[in-house]
Amino acid sequence: MVILPPDLDPELVARLGESGGGELPRRMGIEFLELSATHSVARMPVEGNRQVVGLLHGGAHVVLGESLGSISSAIHAGPGRYAVGIEINATHSRSITEGWVTGTCTALVLGRTLCTHEIVMTDDDGRRLSTVRMTNMLRDRAAD
Template identity: 80%
Template structure:
């Protein structure tokens, strides 16, 4: 069950609940655990998200990081505003072939027009697999 901040825009909560965070994250089996502007957590199964040689696909790491960074930025943006990703990068440090991965997203910058979040993806043993940094521009609707 996902926890949301009490002051979060109810329309955004409704969209997240009904969409499961979007079509791609739903297809990948992403489970959102905790969502806020400054700290968010999600998990994802390795099974179903592997590349041809059996490793968790590097793009799956990035999807997980982008989902958390985008949602965290949208929460920070607030009602009547939205977040648009303008930069993302990833460093993969270790591979995994089974189990689940857990991603923890922390805000580095929560500004009026820009946000930057860093997401660290870890395996079931707590080993760092990748680090994803994402910057979003905040816009008025």
């Protein structure tokens, strides 16, 4: 069960429920545990997300980070607005070959037009695997 803020935009709740966070996160086995604008947590299995030599693929770290940063920014954007990723980077500190990766997303800046989040990936023992930083631009939805 995902922990969500009580005042979350109902349209966003419906989209999250229908999509499971999106096609790629669902395919990679990402499980969202807690979602808010300021603090979000998700986990992902290493199995099924390894590169050719058996290590968790670096791009998998980025997918987990971007998933958390994008949803957290969308929550901050609120009704009638949406978030668009404009910059992402990752620093990989340690490799992993089995188990689960947990991403913890923390807001660095929650502005009117930009959001920046830092997402720290850790292994089952709490060791840092990678750090992702993502910036999203917030836009108004076009009128129908």
